[in-house]
Amino acid sequence: xxxxxxxxxxxxxxxxxxxxxxxxxxxxxxxxxxxxxxxxxxxxxxxxxxxxxxxxxxxxxxxxxxxxxxxxxxxxxxxxxxxxxxxxxxxxxxxxxxxxxxxxxxxxxxxxxxxxxxxxxxxxxxxxxxxxxxxxxxxxxxxxxxxxxxxxxxxxxxxxxxxxxxxxxxxxxxxxxxxxxxxxxxxxxxxxxxxxxxxxxxxxxxxxxxxxxxxxxxxxxxxxxxxxxxxxxxxxxxxxxxxxxxxxxxxxxxxxxxxxxxxxxxxxxxxxxxxxxxxxxxxxxxxxxxxxxxxxxxxxxxxxxxxxxxxxxxxxxxxxxxxxxxxxxxxxxxxxxxxxxxxxxxxxxxxxxxxxxxxxxxxxxxxxxxxxxxxxxxxxxxxxxxxxxxxxxxxxxxxxxxxxxxxxxxxxxxxxxxxxxxxxxxxxxxxxxxxxxxxxxxxxxxxxxxxxxxxxxxxxxxxxxxxxxxxxxxxxxxxxxxxxxxxxxxxxxxxxxx
Amino acid sequence: xxxxxxxxxxxxxxxxxxxxxxxxxxxxxxxxxxxxxxxxxxxxxxxxxxxxxxxxxxxxxxxxxxxxxxxxxxxxxxxxxxxxxxxxxxxxxxxxxxxxxxxxxxxxxxxxxxxxxxxxxxxxxxxxxxxxxxxxxxxxxxxxxxxxxxxxxxxxxxxxxxxxxxxxxxxxxxxxxxxxxxxxxxxxxxxxxxxxxxxxxxxxxxxxxxxxxxxxxxxxxxxxxxxxxxxxxxxxxxxxxxxxxxxxxxxxxxxxxxxxxxxxxxxxxxxxxxxxxxxxxxxxxxxxxxxxxxxxxxxxxxxxxxxxxxxxxxxxxxxxxxxxxxxxxxxxxxxxxxxxxxxxxxxxxxxxxxxxxxxxxxxxxxxxxxxxxxxxxxxxxxxxxxxxxxxxxxxxxxxxxxxxxxxxxxxxxxxxxxxxxxxxxxxxxxxxxxxxxxxxxxxxxxxxxxxxxxxxxxxxxxxxxxxxxxxxxxxxxxxxxxxxxxxxxxxxxxxxxx
Numbered sequence: 001x002x003x004x005x006x007x008x009x010x011x012x013x014x015x016x017x018x019x020x021x022x023x024x025x026x027x028x029x030x031x032x033x034x035x036x037x038x039x040x041x042x043x044x045x046x047x048x049x050x051x052x053x054x055x056x057x058x059x060x061x062x063x064x065x066x067x068x069x070x071x072x073x074x075x076x077x078x079x080x081x082x083x084x085x086x087x088x089x090x091x092x093x094x095x096x097x098x099x100x101x102x103x104x105x106x107x108x109x110x111x112x113x114x115x116x117x118x119x120x121x122x123x124x125x126x127x128x129x130x131x132x133x134x135x136x137x138x139x140x141x142x143x144x145x146x147x148x149x150x151x152x153x154x155x156x157x158x159x160x161x162x163x164x165x166x167x168x169x170x171x172x173x174x175x176x177x178x179x180x181x182x183x184x185x186x187x188x189x190x191x192x193x194x195x196x197x198x199x200x201x202x203x204x205x206x207x208x209x210x211x212x213x214x215x216x217x218x219x220x221x222x223x224x225x226x227x228x229x230x231x232x233x234x235x236x237x238x239x240x241x242x243x244x245x246x247x248x249x250x251x252x253x254x255x256x257x258x259x260x261x262x263x264x265x266x267x268x269x270x271x272x273x274x275x276x277x278x279x280x281x282x283x284x285x286x287x288x289x290x291x292x293x294x295x296x297x298x299x300x301x302x303x304x305x306x307x308x309x310x311x312x313x314x315x316x317x318x319x320x321x322x323x324x325x326x327x328x329x330x331x332x333x334x335x336x337x338x339x340x341x342x343x344x345x346x347x348x349x350x351x352x353x354x355x356x357x358x359x360x361x362x363x364x365x366x367x368x369x370x371x372x373x374x375x376x377x378x379x380x381x382x383x384x385x386x387x388x389x390x391x392x393x394x395x396x397x398x399x400x401x402x403x404x405x406x407x408x409x410x411x412x413x414x415x416x417x418x419x420x421x422x423x424x425x426x427x428x429x430x431x432x433x434x435x436x437x438x439x440x441x442x443x444x445x446x447x448x449x450x451x452x453x454x455x456x457x458x459x460x461x462x463x464x465x466x467x468x469x470x471x472x473x474x475x476x477x478x479x480x481x482x483x484x485x486x487x488x489x490x491x492x493x494x495x496x497x498x
Numbered sequence: 499x500x501x502x503x504x505x506x507x508x509x510x511x512x513x514x515x516x517x518x519x520x521x522x523x524x525x526x527x528x529x530x531x532x533x534x535x536x537x538x539x540x541x542x543x544x545x546x547x548x549x550x551x552x553x554x555x556x557x558x559x560x561x562x563x564x565x566x567x568x569x570x571x572x573x574x575x576x577x578x579x580x581x582x583x584x585x586x587x588x589x590x591x592x593x594x595x596x597x598x599x600x601x602x603x604x605x606x607x608x609x610x611x612x613x614x615x616x617x618x619x620x621x622x623x624x625x626x627x628x629x630x631x632x633x634x635x636x637x638x639x640x641x642x643x644x645x646x647x648x649x650x651x652x653x654x655x656x657x658x659x660x661x662x663x664x665x666x667x668x669x670x671x672x673x674x675x676x677x678x679x680x681x682x683x684x685x686x687x688x689x690x691x692x693x694x695x696x697x698x699x700x701x702x703x704x705x706x707x708x709x710x711x712x713x714x715x716x717x718x719x720x721x722x723x724x725x726x727x728x729x730x731x732x733x734x735x736x737x738x739x740x741x742x743x744x745x746x747x748x749x750x751x752x753x754x755x756x757x758x759x760x761x762x763x764x765x766x767x768x769x770x771x772x773x774x775x776x777x778x779x780x781x782x783x784x785x786x787x788x789x790x791x792x793x794x795x796x797x798x799x800x801x802x803x804x805x806x807x808x809x810x811x812x813x814x815x816x817x818x819x820x821x822x823x824x825x826x827x828x829x830x831x832x833x834x835x836x837x838x839x840x841x842x843x844x845x846x847x848x849x850x851x852x853x854x855x856x857x858x859x860x861x862x863x864x865x866x867x868x869x870x871x872x873x874x875x876x877x878x879x880x881x882x883x884x885x886x887x888x889x890x891x892x893x894x895x896x897x898x899x900x901x902x903x904x905x906x907x908x909x910x911x912x913x914x915x916x917x918x919x920x921x922x923x924x925x926x927x928x929x930x931x932x933x934x935x936x937x938x939x940x941x942x943x944x945x946x947x948x949x950x951x952x953x954x955x956x957x958x959x960x961x962x963x964x965x966x967x968x969x970x971x972x973x974x975x976x977x978x979x980x981x982x983x984x985x986x987x988x989x990x991x992x993x994x995x996x
Contacts, residue, residue, distance in 0.1 A: 058822045066810070067817045067827040068860055074823030080578045105823060171781070174788055283669070290672050312564070319565045324556045325572030325603060329565040337835040362566055 001195050002210060005153040009222075010215035023224050024064045030231040031101070035069045038099035038341070039238060040144045042231060045107045047197075048152030049190070050180040051162035052213025057152070057223050058103050064224065071096060075106025084354040086400040087111075088136070092349040097341035098144070108133050109197060116193045117186055126193070130200040132392070137206040139389050142382070143343035146234050147206040150223055151198055152213035156187050162214070258452040265412050265471040274474035281481040282321035288485060289322055289358065293492045298402040299358040301484060304366050305409030306447070307437045308419040309470045310477075314409065315360055317477045318484060326356060332363040344368060344386075345393055352397070364406075365390055369454050374446045387457040394463040403491045404463040405484055408451065409470040413444055499693050500708060503651040507720075508713035521722050522562045528729040529599065533567045536597030536839070537736060538642045540729060543605045545695075546650030547688070548678040549660035550711030555650070555721050556601050562722065569594060573604025582852040584898040585609075586634070590847040595839035596642070606631050607695060614691045615684055624691070628698045630890070635704040637887050640880070641841035644732050645704035648721055649696055650711035654685050660712070756950040763910050763969040772972035779979040780819035786983060787820055787856065791990045796900040797856040799982060802864050803907025804945070805935045806917040807968045808975075812907065813858055815975045816982060824854060830861040842866060842884075843891055850895070862904075863888055867952050872944045885955040892961040901989045902961040903982055906949065907968040911942055 011019075034042070044061075046054040058072050073094045082090045088108065096102035112129040115121045121129075137147055154162060163180060166172045183190060202208045211222050269277065288294065301318065303311040319327060330351045339347040345365060353359040368390075373383040394404050411419075420441070423433040440447070459465040466483045470476035509517075532540070542559075544552040556570050571592045580588045586606065594600035610627040613619045619627075635645055652660060661678060664670045681688060700706045709720050767775065786792065799816065801809040817825060828849045837845040843863060851857040866888070871881040892902050909917070918939070921931040938945070957963040964981045968974035 055821070055823075059820075062820075062822040063814070063818045067814065067825075067858075068810075068829035071826060072822035076823075103822065171785075287669075312566075316561065316565065320561045322557075322560075323553070324560040324570035324601065325553075325574075327565075328569060331566035360565075 001198060002153050002155075002191070005210045005212040006155045006158075007212070008214070009212045009218040011217040011221060013217070016217040016221065019221055020064075023221065023228065027065050027224060027228050030228055030235070031065050031069055033235055034101075034231055035066075035099045037235065037238065038097075040146055040234060041096040041098050041341075042101040042146045042148065042227075043096065043140060044101065044103045044227065045109070045147070045149040046103060046105050046152070047107065047109055047113075047149065047194075047208075048211075048213060049154045049159055049194075050183050051159055051166060051176070052152035052154045053216060053219050054105060054152050055175070056216065057150075057220060058105055060220050061103065061224070061227070065101070069099065070101045070103065072103040072105065075104065075110065081354065085352050086396045086402070088396055089349060089352055092346060095140075095342060095346065097338070099341070108136060109201075113190075113193055113197055117183070117190050126196065127200070130197060134201050134203060135388070135392050137201070137203065139345075139385075139392070140343060141205040142385055145343070146230060148227060148230055149201075149206060149208045150226070151194065151208050151210045152219065153210055154213045156191075158214050159184055159187065258448065259455055259467070260410055260448055260451060263410055263467060263469050265410065265415070265469050267469050267475050268472040269474040269478055271474070274478065277478050278317065278481070281478065281485060282317070284485050285318070285321040285481060285488075288488050288492075289326065291492070293495060294488070295356040296401065296495055296498070297488070297491055298353055298355050298400070299405065299484075299488060300352070300361070300397060300402055301358065301405045301407070302361040302364040302366075303407050303409065304364060304370065305407070305468075305470065306411050306416055307440055308416050308423070308432075309409035309411045310473050311362055311409055313473060314407070314468075314470075314477050314480045315362060317481060318360065321481075322358065327358040327360065328353065329360045329362060332361060332367060345389065348393075352402075355401075365393065366406075366454060366458075369458075370447065370450050373450050374443055387454075390458055391460060391463075394458075394460070398462040401491070401495070403487050405487050406459075406463060406465045407468050407480055407483070408455065408465055409468045409476060411470050413441075415471045416441065499696060500651050500653075500689070503708045503710040504653045504656075505710070506712070507710045507716040509715040509719060511715070514715040514719065517719055518562075521719065521726065525563050525722060525726050528726055528733070529563050529567055531733055532599075532729055533597045535733065535736065536595075538644055538732060539594040539596050539839075540599040540644045540646065540725075541594065541638065542599065542601045542725065543607070543645070543647040544601060544603050544650070545605065545607055545611075545648065545692075545706075546709075546711060547652045547657055547692075548681050549657050549664060549674070550650035550652045551714060551717050552603060552650050553673070554714065555648075555718060556603055558718050559601065559722070559725070563599070567597065568599045568601065570601040570603060573602065573608065579852065583850050584894045584900070586894055587847060587850055590844060593638075593840060593844065595836070597839070606634060607699075611688075611691055611695060615681070615688050624694070625698070628695060632699050632701060633886070633890055635699070635701065637843075637883075637890070638841060639703040640883055643841070644728055646725060646728055647699075647704060647706045648724075649692065649706050649708045650717065651708055652711045654689075656712045657682055657685065756946065757953055757965070758908055758946055758949060761908055761965055761967050763908065763913070763967050765967050765973045766970040767972040767976055769972070772976065775976050776815065776979070779976065779983060780815070782983050783816070783819040783979060783986075786986050786990075787824065789990065791993060792986070793854040794899065794993055794996070795986070795989055796851055796853050796898070797903065797982075797986060798850070798859070798895060798900055799856065799903045799905070800859040800862045800864075801905050801907065802862060802868065803905070803966075803968065804909050804914055805938055806914050806921070806930075807907035807909045808971050809860055809907055811971060812905070812966075812968075812975050812978045813860060815979060816858065819979075820856065825856040825858065826851065827858045827860060830859060830865060843887065846891075850900075853899075863891065864904075864952060864956075867956075868945065868948050869938075871948050872941055885952075888956055889958060892956075892958070896960040899989070899993070901985050903985050904957075904961060904963045905966050905978055905981070906953065906963055907966045907974060909968050911939075913969045914939065 034040075046058055048054050062070060062072060071094075075090065075094075078090060091104075091108055094102060094104070112121070112126060112133070116123075116126045140147060163176050163184060167176045198208045198210070209222075209226055211219055213219050303315060305311050315329060319329065328351070335344075335347055348361070348365045351359055351361075365386075368378065368386040369383050372378045373380075397404050420433055420437065455465050455467070466479070468476050468479050468483075532538075544556055546552050560568060560570060569592075573588065573592075576588055589602075589606055592600060592602070610619070610624060610631070614621075614624045638645060661674050661682060665674045696706045696708070707720075707724055709717055711717050801813060803809050813827060817827065826849070833842075833845055846859070846863045849857055849859075863884075866876065866884040867881050870876045871878075895902050918931055918935060953963050953965070964977070966974050966977050966981075
């Protein structure tokens with residue numbers, strides 16, 4: 001695989017001096033066109049052998065291009081805020097918005113490769129990690145990103161030579177660390193792991209470009225031209241077709257029987273019993289969230305449901321038991337301008353709390369497969385792929401000891417009508433009913449289909465849906481509270497020892 | 499001062515039960531009106547004696563109001579990302595946007611009070627800190643915030659009693675810590691410091707409300723009603739007059755001689771010498787920013803200047819010497835939607851880098867007193883107060899070992915014309931010249947006046963302006979590089995020992 005990057009590519013000084021000004025001007029222009037369009041971000045991954053010029057190339061690109069629209073991420077040691085969250089959180093917070101370029105010198109491959117070289121993870125873990133990387137990149141590409149991955153290669157002898165040269169020069173000595181030499185000693189292992197990484201993650205949409213790193217002229221021009229061509233091509237294609245559908249649409253319900261129809265919405269809790277149970281379970285939740293073990297957990301509770309199903313009321317019964325300093329309620333409305341410049345999951349990633357805290361989403365990332373699907377705010381391909389993207393997202397949360405609790409509050413069509421009318425009658429509740437609510441109601445069946453597909457495809461063992469019979473508010477609120485308590489108790493029992 | 503909060507206010511159970519539902523409904527409605535208008539944020543500070551019910555009141559407010567538009571900040575131990583930045587950074591990142599309420603259980607007073615009680619700071623430090631707090635609040639109010647500060651008071655005996663009661667009940671025992679008892683022992687000192695804090699920071703625009711904390715009914719209703727009244731009053735006033743001008747406008751230049759006119763714009767560096775000096779000083783900057791001591795510094799370099807003065811080119815000569823992983827260039831354009839929902843300095847605070855890094859602003863917070871002043875994008879009162887707000891801002895940066903380097907790139911009117919025409923002629927530079935540039939040019943004299951006022955009022959010893967004669971690009975770039983190097987060298991010499 002690396003053979004063609006060991007044949008001694010080089011470009012002589014004069015040819016280089018002739019080419020560079022042309023390339024620079026073209027890169028600057030492409031960058032400005034891209035910034036003006038603001039239609040896609042460019043994500044550049046720089047991987048490779050130590051001493052092969054990853055850092056130098058990144059610096060050179062910064063010199064050649066307009067640094068105002070370019071950000072370089074070294075991804076050194078994670079901060080405590082980063083350690084408190086899933087690994088990918090720091091990648092998400094560093095993603096460039098549309099119109100900008102982000103260069104990742106450390107990436108979602110770095111840890112994996114080094115861990116495998118140092119035998120800290122097994123072959124199977126490597127494969128799993130690469131599969132995640134591939135899925136992450138596919139998602140970014142589907143969301144419009146242009147991904148370019150470079151692997152700077154050096155043969156064994158060349159690497160040794162380069163490290164020695166860098167070490168000799170006082171100006172570059174700081175670049176060579178003990179760790180580089182340790183890596184060099186493991187050249188063969190590193191080579192084998194890299195080979196495997198590149199093979200498994202060179203996809204059509206995010207291929208690796210292997211670059212011989214020995215000659216700086218060749219290396220720089222190759223990387224620069226590859227970036228230029230890719231951006232240009234992408235700008236030219238700008239107004240073309242959306243990606244095709246990758247999977248068949250969910251099965252239509254042919255017998256008109258679905259999971260929602262199996263719910264017994266007549267379940268009730270009478271007033272007196274409700275008051276007792278509310279106190280009991282709010283007390284239980286209060287103690288649970290103040291338990292020392294809770295400091296090691298994170299809870300994400302998410303509320304979806306029919307309009308007027310009582311999400312707000314249920315949320316207030318939960319927050320009523322919590323210490324206000326340790327929870328946040330995030331109402332999901334239309335995305336802001338900064339959020340629209342990022343992949344759609346970005347605006348949820350930014351709200352992932354630190355350990356010891358709870359975040360409650362009032363509506364959520366499932367908007368993609370509910371309202372956006374039914375109202376055709378995104379293409380079929382977009383919401384179709386969202387199921388697995390969401391499953392990947394939630395899996396990352398759960399792997400980090402985050403308890404993900406998902407509620408669907410379900411009411412009958414009649415009950416909804418009753419509540420709508422009630423709201424219209426009570427002046428104080430007027431703000432709660434809008435013409436949009438009435439319009440949504442007309443699409444009841446479509447929403448029902450969307451909900452069933454959502455539950456079918458995203459109720460996983462690690463992050464199951466809890467369907468809540470919500471015709472009776474008392475019943476609904478108690479079910480929410482007890483489910484939440486149960487999930488936290490289970491998670492505390494399963495906490496790994498420190 | 500606390501006398502009237504020791505007279506045993508209390509509200510009986512029945513009166514409370516009657517009042518609460520009315521208050522809650524009114525609060526909810528006010529909150530929703532406020533969210534709909536999205537014209538101002540509400541910032542609530544909860545201070546007071548341990549056991550006087552700060553936390554309980556915050557929780558109760560969360561129960562009463564809509565938690566979707568309300569966030570409570572405990573401000574516990576700062577994270578390492580917070581420790582790496584000026585103290586107030588964590589307050590800025592927690593500020594509620596317009597339309598929302600933020601409750602601060604720990605605030606910009608907490609550290610000051612405790613440090614003074616524990617004798618870790620002197621009387622003079624306390625005064626200085628209170629003065630900063632007052633200025634910060636004035637700025638928030640001028641930017642539209644509604645600030646409500648509550649001080650929960652208990653007499654000495656009452657505090658002891660409360661702590662004992664809380665300790666006895668297994669449900670509330672976790673609330674009372676060893677630290678609370680230690681504070682109690684220092685009651686008199688605490689009382690004296692609190693008295694001083696409240697006296698010095700009870701301003702017309704952000705007064706303290708002292709609340710007797712013993713009776714929860716009285717306490718809760720008092721706080722709730724105060725908040726309700728303030729929000730209602732503010733909504734009713736919504737469309738009224740802007741704040742008056744607090745200071746006379748800067749002096750007009752009557753002899754037409756100003757600081758810009760004293761610059762010798764004819765200074766030049768010839769090509770050959772330029773190449774040598776560029777290499778020399780870029781090398782110097784490269785070594786400086788890789789020096790171990792640099793890890794303990796932060797650099798903020800800021801570029802302002804006439805249109806076409808060569809800011810971009812100067813910035814690229816600086817970044818050319820830097821490791822791309824440790825710097826960011828922030829181009830300042832129109833604020834985003836999220837930025838518009840915050841005080842104007844917020845969008846700069848969010849870009850303050852961690853230690854060991856450099857952030858370069860291409861245009862800056864000085865837009866307020868330049869383009870916004872001249873183009874009348876804000877009121878005279880707004881840009882007039884900006885001078886001291888900016889000085890406060892920069893003082894906070896400098897106190898945290900941040901090197902603040904401010905460049906004004908100055909070209910003559912003729913030189914600008916030449917460059918505009920050049921840009922129009924060269925197709926590749928077309929994007930750099932817009933009708934707006936020509937319009938700005940017509941206001942040359944007004945801009946010049948604004949620049950002179952800016953330099954007069956914000957060139958401080960700790961954050962001086964460097965005026966750069968920029969008719970000759972070579973001269974300009976070398977002056978920028980040498981100034982930056984010099985400032986970093988000075989800062990390294992003055993670094994406190996670790």
